[in-house]
Amino acid sequence: MLKLSKSKNLKPATRAVHEIRMDAIEQSPAMPPIYQTSTFAFPSAESLGEKISGGPDNEVYVYTRGSNPTQRTLEKTVAAIEGSEDAICTCSGMAAITLVAMTFLKSGDHAIVSNVTYGDTHGLFESIMRKFGVETTFVDTTDVQNIKKALRPNTKIVFFETPSNPLLRLTDIKAAAAITKPKGIRLVVDNSLMSPVFQQPIREGADISVHSLTKYLNGHSDVVGGIVLCNKKDRLELRSMLFTTGPVLDPHAAWLVLRGIKTLEVRMKKHEENALKIVKFLLSHPKVEKVYHPAVPGHPDAALAKRQMSGMPALMSVEVKGGYKAALAFINKLELFKRAVSLGGVESLAEHPASMTHAVIPKAQREAVGITDSMVRLSIGIEDAEDLIDDLRQALEG
Ligand SMILES: Cc1ncc(COP(=O)(O)O)c(C=O)c1O
Known part of the structure; x- marks a missing residue:
C-alpha cells in the first residue's frame, strides 16, 4: 500500500497505475513468474545511479535491454543443460550470431567460416561483416586441415555448424579446437540442429556455442530467439554489446522457451x-x-x-x-x-x-x-x- 494513500485520497487513475503489486508468497511456483517489465524501480536515486555507473552486473536489474530476471533464468537454465559457464540470450538466432561477430571481430580482422551454413549466416559474414572491414574465408570445415590452411595472423574467429544445414555433414569440434586454442582464436559452433541434449560443443573444446532458440530449445514454433553460451568473461563483453545495440529477447518469449525446455x-x-x-x-x-x-x-x-x-x-x-x-x-x-x-x-x-x-x-x-x-x-x-x-x-x- 502506498504511504501517500494514508494521508491523501488518491484518485482511481493514480491507484490504477500504482497499486499493482505482487504479494510475496511462501510457496515456490512450478514455473517462474514472467518479469514482463521494461524497467525496475530502486529505493533511492543514489542506489539507481550506483547500479548504472557500476557497469554490467548480471544480477542487478535496471532496464530490460540490459538484463531481466526471466531472461537470466533462461540463460542459466540453458548454460546448465549444455555445460557452459554462462550464457546470454538474444531476440533471434541470427542476433546471437551477429552479437558474437560484432563483439569479437573488428575492422582488419579475419574470420574462417564453414562454406555450408544457414543462408543468413553466410550473408552476415559475406556482406555485412565485410562492409565493416572483416574479411572471411569460407572453407569446407568437414576437413579441419582446411581451417589450418586458411589461418592468417589476424584470424580471430572460426565458425561452423555441425551438423551443417542442409547437407548434414559434420565437423570435428575437438580437432578444430586443437587448431584454434593454441592461437587464441575463438571457436564458435552453431549447435541449433542438435540442441544441448545431443551435443555440447563447449565440452568438446569450442569457446562459444550458439543456438537459434527458435528451433528445438523452444520447440513449438511460437518464439523467435537466440542464445550464446560462453564463459563469464566473454559474457561481459557480449552483454556490453547487447546493451548498446539492443537485440534483446522479450521476457515473455524467454518464459515460453523455459516452458518448451522442460520437454x-x-x-x-x-x-x-x-x-x-x-x-x-x-x-x-x-x-x-x-x-x-x-x-x-x-x-x-x-x-x-x-x-x-x-x-x-x-x-x-x-x-x-x-x-x-x-x-x-x-x-x-x-x-x-x-x-x-x-x-x-x-x-x-x-x-x-x-x-x-x-x-x-x-x-x-x-x-x-x-x-x-x-x-x-x-x-x-x-x-x-x-x-x-x-x-x-x-x-x-x-
Ligand atoms: C542452423 C541455424 N542457425 C541459425 C539460424 C537462425 O535462427 P533464427 O531464425 O532464430 O534467427 C537458423 C535458422 O533457420 C538455422 O537453421
Missing part, C-alpha cells in the same frame, strides 16, 4: 526416433535419388557422429528423381508436412533450400558446395512416424 529431452528422442524411421523409408523408395543424413549407411561422418553426438539429427535433405520440378511437386503434394522454413518444432516441415533458406547464397556457390536445385529439406516433427511415412509415400508416388 526438450523427450521431444529430441521422439524427433530422433521418427527421423531414423524416415531415413530408412526414404532410402528404400525407388523415387528417391539421395538422402543426406548421418544415419545413412556409409556416411563419411558416421564415426564422428557416434563420438561427438549422443543422438541423431531430425533434419535431413532428400533428392527426388526428376530434378527441380519433381522436388517442388513433391513438396506441393505433402499433406501433413507443412510447406514452411524453420526446423525443430513439433510439427514436420518441408522446404526447398535453393529457393528458400539458402537462396541468399549465390547459385554458383550453392551448387559448388552441393546444395542442388533438386534438394528438399525435411524437418521431422514428433507426430506418429507411420503417418509421416504415409504422407511422404503419397507425395512421392502421387
Whole structure:
C-alpha cells in the first residue's frame, strides 16, 4: 500500500497505475513468474545511479535491454543443460550470431567460416561483416586441415555448424579446437540442429556455442530467439554489446522457451526416433535419388557422429528423381508436412533450400558446395512416424 494513500485520497487513475503489486508468497511456483517489465524501480536515486555507473552486473536489474530476471533464468537454465559457464540470450538466432561477430571481430580482422551454413549466416559474414572491414574465408570445415590452411595472423574467429544445414555433414569440434586454442582464436559452433541434449560443443573444446532458440530449445514454433553460451568473461563483453545495440529477447518469449525446455529431452528422442524411421523409408523408395543424413549407411561422418553426438539429427535433405520440378511437386503434394522454413518444432516441415533458406547464397556457390536445385529439406516433427511415412509415400508416388 502506498504511504501517500494514508494521508491523501488518491484518485482511481493514480491507484490504477500504482497499486499493482505482487504479494510475496511462501510457496515456490512450478514455473517462474514472467518479469514482463521494461524497467525496475530502486529505493533511492543514489542506489539507481550506483547500479548504472557500476557497469554490467548480471544480477542487478535496471532496464530490460540490459538484463531481466526471466531472461537470466533462461540463460542459466540453458548454460546448465549444455555445460557452459554462462550464457546470454538474444531476440533471434541470427542476433546471437551477429552479437558474437560484432563483439569479437573488428575492422582488419579475419574470420574462417564453414562454406555450408544457414543462408543468413553466410550473408552476415559475406556482406555485412565485410562492409565493416572483416574479411572471411569460407572453407569446407568437414576437413579441419582446411581451417589450418586458411589461418592468417589476424584470424580471430572460426565458425561452423555441425551438423551443417542442409547437407548434414559434420565437423570435428575437438580437432578444430586443437587448431584454434593454441592461437587464441575463438571457436564458435552453431549447435541449433542438435540442441544441448545431443551435443555440447563447449565440452568438446569450442569457446562459444550458439543456438537459434527458435528451433528445438523452444520447440513449438511460437518464439523467435537466440542464445550464446560462453564463459563469464566473454559474457561481459557480449552483454556490453547487447546493451548498446539492443537485440534483446522479450521476457515473455524467454518464459515460453523455459516452458518448451522442460520437454526438450523427450521431444529430441521422439524427433530422433521418427527421423531414423524416415531415413530408412526414404532410402528404400525407388523415387528417391539421395538422402543426406548421418544415419545413412556409409556416411563419411558416421564415426564422428557416434563420438561427438549422443543422438541423431531430425533434419535431413532428400533428392527426388526428376530434378527441380519433381522436388517442388513433391513438396506441393505433402499433406501433413507443412510447406514452411524453420526446423525443430513439433510439427514436420518441408522446404526447398535453393529457393528458400539458402537462396541468399549465390547459385554458383550453392551448387559448388552441393546444395542442388533438386534438394528438399525435411524437418521431422514428433507426430506418429507411420503417418509421416504415409504422407511422404503419397507425395512421392502421387
Ligand atoms: C542452423 C541455424 N542457425 C541459425 C539460424 C537462425 O535462427 P533464427 O531464425 O532464430 O534467427 C537458423 C535458422 O533457420 C538455422 O537453421
